[in-house]
Amino acid sequence: MQGDEARVLLGFPPSSRPTPSQIKAAYRKKVWESHPDLFPVQEKPCAESRFKSISEAYALLLSGGRGEDSTSATYSRVVRTGMPRAHGGRSNHILIRIPFLFIILGTVGLGGLNASRAYKKQKETYPSHNPFLP
Numbered sequence: 001m002q003g004d005e006a007r008v009l010l011g012f013p014p015s016s017r018p019t020p021s022q023i024k025a026a027y028r029k030k031v032w033e034s035h036p037d038l039f040p041v042q043e044k045p046c047a048e049s050r051f052k053s054i055s056e057a058y059a060l061l062l063s064g065g066r067g068e069d070s071t072s073a074t075y076s077r078v079v080r081t082g083m084p085r086a087h088g089g090r091s092n093h094i095l096i097r098i099p100f101l102f103i104i105l106g107t108v109g110l111g112g113l114n115a116s117r118a119y120k121k122q123k124e125t126y127p128s129h130n131p132f133l134p
Contacts, residue, residue, distance in 0.1 A: 006057035020062060027058040 004014040
């Protein structure tokens with residue numbers, strides 16, 4: 001599918017340059033009109049093929065008409081940088097550290113120190129005769 005065909009299929013003039021938000025809005029409108037679940041059984045195959053072509057046109061226009069789908073563009077970015085960056089390229093180190101802080105603070109706050117004391121007390125009360133156990 002060519003870029004002009006994709007634009008016409010989504011309702012744009014052939015030589016136009018729609019923005020990603022316009023593409024997304026047109027895609028949602030066309031999908032709502034041609035979703036296969038909205039048609040009777042005898043018309044579903046035609047609606048499915050139209051739905052697939054609309055999805056292909058959407059992917060082509062969002063990728064910039066380079067002929068690759070959006071997943072391969074994301075994949076190449078992940079492979080190149082090692083980790084996808086959130087919010088358009090800003091690093092997200094703080095967001096990565098927050099869950100670990102919650103785990104550490106939650107363990108200490110919810111009795112992590114008491115649990116280790118209870119483990120030591122139980123170990124003294126019932127010693128293991130197996131040399132491989134702690």
